[in-house]
Amino acid sequence: MREALCCPTCRADLTDTPSSLRCSTCSAEYPVRGGKIYFIEVPDATDELDIVKYRLKKILGKAYYALGITVFAPTFPFNYRAAVLRFSDPEKQLVIDIGAGNHRIDPQIVTIDLFDYAATDIVCDLSNLPFRDESVDAFISRSVLEHVPGLTQICKNLARATRENGLAAHLIPFMFPFHASPHDYQRLTHVGAATLFPGFELLEQRNATGPFTLLTLLLTEVLAVIFSLGNERLKAFLYLIFCLVFFPIKFLDFPFVGRRSMLGIAPSIFTVTRKTRNLEVV
Numbered sequence: 001m002r003e004a005l006c007c008p009t010c011r012a013d014l015t016d017t018p019s020s021l022r023c024s025t026c027s028a029e030y031p032v033r034g035g036k037i038y039f040i041e042v043p044d045a046t047d048e049l050d051i052v053k054y055r056l057k058k059i060l061g062k063a064y065y066a067l068g069i070t071v072f073a074p075t076f077p078f079n080y081r082a083a084v085l086r087f088s089d090p091e092k093q094l095v096i097d098i099g100a101g102n103h104r105i106d107p108q109i110v111t112i113d114l115f116d117y118a119a120t121d122i123v124c125d126l127s128n129l130p131f132r133d134e135s136v137d138a139f140i141s142r143s144v145l146e147h148v149p150g151l152t153q154i155c156k157n158l159a160r161a162t163r164e165n166g167l168a169a170h171l172i173p174f175m176f177p178f179h180a181s182p183h184d185y186q187r188l189t190h191v192g193a194a195t196l197f198p199g200f201e202l203l204e205q206r207n208a209t210g211p212f213t214l215l216t217l218l219l220t221e222v223l224a225v226i227f228s229l230g231n232e233r234l235k236a237f238l239y240l241i242f243c244l245v246f247f248p249i250k251f252l253d254f255p256f257v258g259r260r261s262m263l264g265i266a267p268s269i270f271t272v273t274r275k276t277r278n279l280e281v282v
């Protein structure tokens, strides 16, 4: 992974010092602490639900994902790891999970995030990636790209850093309520997700959940909004309560997961595209 890194500001080589990586051209210095590289200062979380989630992720670690996401969250569990490993081999390839949070799906996959979680390898800003041109085999993400401002520019940047025949495998929400983490900017239809990366061709696309996830999401969100009477903190609390009440409904999705015919009402769509050509240098 070290060979793929460059200065995010000027893309020049980085020199190793005992406690940092230093840019050979612009002299920017990026601290290395506990094997982790910090290309940016870590920002504070601001949204109420996001603060709760951030604390839960920190406190519960793996249990947050095992219990929180798989069982109680209002979406049918999506096996992100299996989906990614069908297309890439992190043993032999440089696979980078962007916005991975505090969850490493595979020991060989490099994790990057805006926040400094225990499971984060590189703390950096997606709009300013510290990777060389054509240096990465696959960029992957789960429910992250809706949270980035300037998506077009970020995708050009990810495309730039991807090798020819390299992959983009991203789970992106479509029919999903607003959720700040720390911000929420966009949704993509299956057509939008298939054409997100310039010079990439579509390999596979599927509805990660199904119609009952859509119902569970709407029930949880709509009732939390109605009964919180505009109080954000109360809404975050009620949201968690309604998750506990309604989560079993999502499991009715079992026979519907992955149906192409349901892409039009998909809460989240998993799209795999492959880089076929370089369109432009960012």
Ligand SMILES: [Zn+2]
Residues within 6 Å of the ligand: 007, 008, 009, 010, 011, 012, 023, 024, 025, 026, 027, 028
């Ligand atoms: Zn530099």
